[in-house]
Amino acid sequence: MSLDFTNFEQISSLYIPDYLNNPINAIRPELTSFAYHYSYNYFFDAAGNTRDKEALFNVFRSPRYYMSQWSTGGLERRYAKPQFEIIADQLHITARMDFRWEDKRPIVVKDLPIIPFEWALNLLKGEFVGPATAVAPATVVVLGYAQEELVNQDGLEMHKGTRYMIGGKLGFGAILKEQILTAG
Numbered sequence: 001m002s003l004d005f006t007n008f009e010q011i012s013s014l015y016i017p018d019y020l021n022n023p024i025n026a027i028r029p030e031l032t033s034f035a036y037h038y039s040y041n042y043f044f045d046a047a048g049n050t051r052d053k054e055a056l057f058n059v060f061r062s063p064r065y066y067m068s069q070w071s072t073g074g075l076e077r078r079y080a081k082p083q084f085e086i087i088a089d090q091l092h093i094t095a096r097m098d099f100r101w102e103d104k105r106p107i108v109v110k111d112l113p114i115i116p117f118e119w120a121l122n123l124l125k126g127e128f129v130g131p132a133t134a135v136a137p138a139t140v141v142v143l144g145y146a147q148e149e150l151v152n153q154d155g156l157e158m159h160k161g162t163r164y165m166i167g168g169k170l171g172f173g174a175i176l177k178e179q180i181l182t183a184g
Contacts, residue, residue, distance in 0.1 A: 001090065001093065001119050003091070005052055005115050006124045011123060016123060020047065020048070021047050021048045023043050024042060024126030025045035025124060025137060026040040027059055027124065029042035029084065031093070031095075032119070033069075033095075033097060033116055034082060034119065036067040038065055043159045047111060051056050057084065058089045061084035061091070062161055063082060064082055066079065068080055070084055072103070075099060075111060076099065076102055080095065082094060083095075109167070109171065109172075112167025112170065114153075114156045114165050115165050116129070116163070118141050118145075119145060120144030121144070122139055123142070124140065125138060144159070146158075147160040151183050157158045160184060161183060162183040164180075164181055164182075164183060165180055165181060166179075166181070
């Protein structure tokens with residue numbers, strides 16, 4: 001995940017004035033096919049102290065915020081808790097998704113779905129409604145790397161520019177660069 005922090009700070013403040021300085025504002029990473037983040041993270045102590053992308057990433061990168069249970073029904077999936085590491089000024093995510101059939105039959109590669117790799121940051125605004133009372137933060141804008149336009153790519157609707165792979169065409173071993181496609 002690459003993020004221009006200066007641009008992020010300007011855009012977030014455009015949608016939510018003083019976004020990074022309010023402790024009851026929150027952020028939720030949307031990591032389709034990488035991980036499932038439970039809810040959102042308040043800024044709390046990071047408010048006013050988020051001066052670079054590493055500080056921003058630290059608000060939501062703890063594995064405890066991510067689900068690792070099986071979904072239910074049909075082709076079930078489970079995300080492993082992701083591991084985050086900052087390398088060369090980018091947030092690298094090591095993630096895994098497991099699949100199984102609900103009826104316990106063996107799974108074969110051709111059963112795997114199209115797997116889009118989307119990442120976005122959901123910016124939520126918190127508000128005080130009284131001297132010591134706040135309401136839960138609500139989404140104001142979701143910022144992502146793909147374009148807003150939706151396209152049908154290989155039978156799945158996704159945002160134009162989204163990276164994805166066709167699970168049913170994978171083989172055992174490393175995923176090759178040519179197997180990562182771009183929705184267009």
